[in-house]
Amino acid sequence: MKAFIIDRYGSKGGGRIGQVAEPEVRTDDVLVQIHAASVNVLDSKIRKGEFKLILPYRLPLVLGNDVAGVVVRVGANVRGFKPGDEVYARPDQDRIGTFAELIAVKESALALKPSNLSMEEAASIPLVGLTAWQVLVETAKLKRGQKVLIHAGSGGVGTIAIQLAKHFGAFVATTTSTSNIDWVKALGADIVIDYRKQHFEDALHGYDVVLNSLGNDVLGKSLRVLKPGGKLISISGPPSPEFAVEQGLSWPLKQVIRLLSYRIRKKAKQQGISYSFVFMRASGDQLREIGSLIDSGAIKPVIDRVYSLDSTADALAYVENGRSKGKVIVKVKQP
Numbered sequence: 416m417k418a419f420i421i422d423r424y425g426s427k428g429g430g431r432i433g434q435v436a437e438p439e440v441r442t443d444d445v446l447v448q449i450h451a452a453s454v455n456v457l458d459s460k461i462r463k464g465e466f467k468l469i470l471p472y473r474l475p476l477v478l479g480n481d482v483a484g485v486v487v488r489v490g491a492n493v494r495g496f497k498p499g500d501e502v503y504a505r506p507d508q509d510r511i512g513t514f515a516e517l518i519a520v521k522e523s524a525l526a527l528k529p530s531n532l533s534m535e536e537a538a539s540i541p542l543v544g545l546t547a548w549q550v551l552v553e554t555a556k557l558k559r560g561q562k563v564l565i566h567a568g569s570g571g572v573g574t575i576a577i578q579l580a581k582h583f584g585a586f587v588a589t590t591t592s593t594s595n596i597d598w599v600k601a602l603g604a605d606i607v608i609d610y611r612k613q614h615f616e617d618a619l620h621g622y623d624v625v626l627n628s629l630g631n632d633v634l635g636k637s638l639r640v641l642k643p644g645g646k647l648i649s650i651s652g653p654p655s656p657e658f659a660v661e662q663g664l665s666w667p668l669k670q671v672i673r674l675l676s677y678r679i680r681k682k683a684k685q686q687g688i689s690y691s692f693v694f695m696r697a698s699g700d701q702l703r704e705i706g707s708l709i710d711s712g713a714i715k716p717v718i719d720r721v722y723s724l725d726s727t728a729d730a731l732a733y734v735e736n737g738r739s740k741g742k743v744i745v746k747v748k749q750p
């Protein structure tokens with residue numbers, strides 16, 4: 416089958432379209448014909464080798480962490496899906512490869528595609544939707560009336576996180592640049608800070624939760640926005656000791672990770688704020704919950720551009736510019 420493959424890690428944007436063997440279908444797997452995938456910053460970080468200690472993939476590797484498509488075949492133990500079902504997923508982190516024509520996904524990672532979405536729209540949801548869910552629902556336990564700051568509201572994660580937080584009745588502030596302000600407000604944000612003109616840490620105070628997806632500078636300043644008892648939750652690092660345990664990392668790596676987050680954990684503790692690092696994981700159950708919010712119209716996908724599988728390298732390059740407005744899609748199956 417045709418796929419976008421990397422042969423080695425590197426910062427120079429490698430990767431090629433080529434042929435690879437069709438995936439093996441294990442007893443708990445569902446074989447999906449891929450109609451669309453979406454590009455995540457994670458794909459780019461994996462390609463650069465930034466995750467090789469945490470996610471030790473065997474090369475050559477097919478990239479891609481989001482899929483929407485149609486079930487072709489199911490393994491002997493699969494009960495919830497049948498050939499012909501339209502599905503979407505973020506595959507398990509050790510079974511990625513959605514920039515391709517087929518993928519075998521564990522049943523536990525898969526959900527039926529919301530019927531009101533196109534394949535491209537459905538592919539835009541899983542990784543960022545699960546991230547927003549695991550930050551705001553699982554970790555923050557967001558409650559009606561709480562105040563949450565979602566950084567980079569115009570990005571893949573931000574666009575869904577704003578809508579999810581509003582659905583749960585939170586008061587939402589976000590950051591973006593001038594040209595995005597109006598449409599990000601239309602997603603439901605109550606306050607939009609233009610980060611090129613205003614310092615968010617001067618404008619916002621007494622917040623319960625901050626979702627950080629930006630660098631260490633923004634992470635540190637976010638402490639000023641939170642009230643004592645507040646929660647600083649980062650998805651862009653630094654990773655926490657709890658993350659190292661969850662990932663089952665070696666003792667030396669655990670020590671490195673402890674050091675990486677030492678300063679922010681210490682500063683947060685001094686202010687009575689909890690610091691967490693969330694590294695999202697696959698979950699078909701949570702995708703079903705997100706799917707019902709999509710069915711009801713509470714969450715709508717935001718798509719910036721659509722590329723063909725042959726242009727996957729261009730799609731990755733566009734995302735690496737860091738200016739995406741919502742999600743970038745790779746349309747695999749052409750009509």
Ligand SMILES: NC(=O)c1ccc[n+]([C@@H]2O[C@H](COP(=O)([O-])OP(=O)(O)OC[C@H]3O[C@@H](n4cnc5c(N)ncnc54)[C@H](OP(=O)(O)O)[C@@H]3O)[C@@H](O)[C@H]2O)c1
Pocket residue numbers: 455456457460542543546566567568569570571572573590591592593595610628629649650651693694695696734737738739740741
């Ligand atoms: N830990 C996890 O499980 C997990 C999961 C998903 C994502 N992530 C990480 O989270 C980060 C964001 O992911 P994403 O998919 O949302 O990225 P993205 O879609 O590429 O984000 C692009 C957006 O970021 C905005 N932006 C850039 N600099 C900004 C700033 N200083 N202040 C406010 N907005 C800014 C841009 O708006 P302008 O054009 O207006 O600047 C653009 O709309 C990445 O580092 C990714 O690896 C982690």
